[in-house]
Amino acid sequence: xxxxxxxxxxxxxxxxxxxxxxxxxxxxxxxxxxxxxxxxxxxxxxxxxxxxxxxxxxxxxxxxxxxxxxxxxxxxxxxxxxxxxxxxxxxxxxxxxxxxxxxxxxxxxxxxxxxxxx
Numbered sequence: 001x002x003x004x005x006x007x008x009x010x011x012x013x014x015x016x017x018x019x020x021x022x023x024x025x026x027x028x029x030x031x032x033x034x035x036x037x038x039x040x041x042x043x044x045x046x047x048x049x050x051x052x053x054x055x056x057x058x059x060x061x062x063x064x065x066x067x068x069x070x071x072x073x074x075x076x077x078x079x080x081x082x083x084x085x086x087x088x089x090x091x092x093x094x095x096x097x098x099x100x101x102x103x104x105x106x107x108x109x110x111x112x113x114x115x116x117x118x
Contacts, residue, residue, distance in 0.1 A: 038075055038117035039094065041068040043110060050112075052105035056081060056091035064096050064103040072098030073118065080109045 044050050052064035066074065075097065080090035088110035096103045 038073060038115050039092070039107075039112040040115045041066055041071055041074070041111060042113050044068045050107055052094065052096055052103060052107055053091075054105055056093075056106045060106070063105045064101075066096060066098075066107075072096060072101075074107075074112070075117070076114075077104070 041050050046068075049065040049067055051062045052066060053060040054063050055061075073096070075095045077093040077095055080087070080092040082090065088108070090109040091106040092109050092112060094105060094107055094112075096105070
């Protein structure tokens with residue numbers, strides 16, 4: 001039962017995030033912000049992409065590729081792990097909203113920085 005509740009809450013969060021993303025497309029003030037919790041891609045060379053992995057490992061399957069400056073909304077789901085490692089070596093659990101696509105995965109912390117959510 002607890003698992004069903006978690007799935008329901010996760011679905012509700014995705015629906016809310018998609019509503020926010022759709023509202024952003026309709027708004028004329030793209031510079032407006034609603035608070036912290038989003039990330040921007042950094043340290044990725046022009047012409048390259050940031051790989052989103054299925055798990056917190058470079059050996060995990062690539063589930064998405066983010067083009068810097070065309071990333072949609074990249075939202076941090078919880079703390080980057082493991083806490084015992086230096087910041088750049090941690091893996092951050094993220095949700096990537098881009099158009100009609102919603103992907104959960106992990107990115108290396110050295111390739112993202114905090115930013116206000118649009």
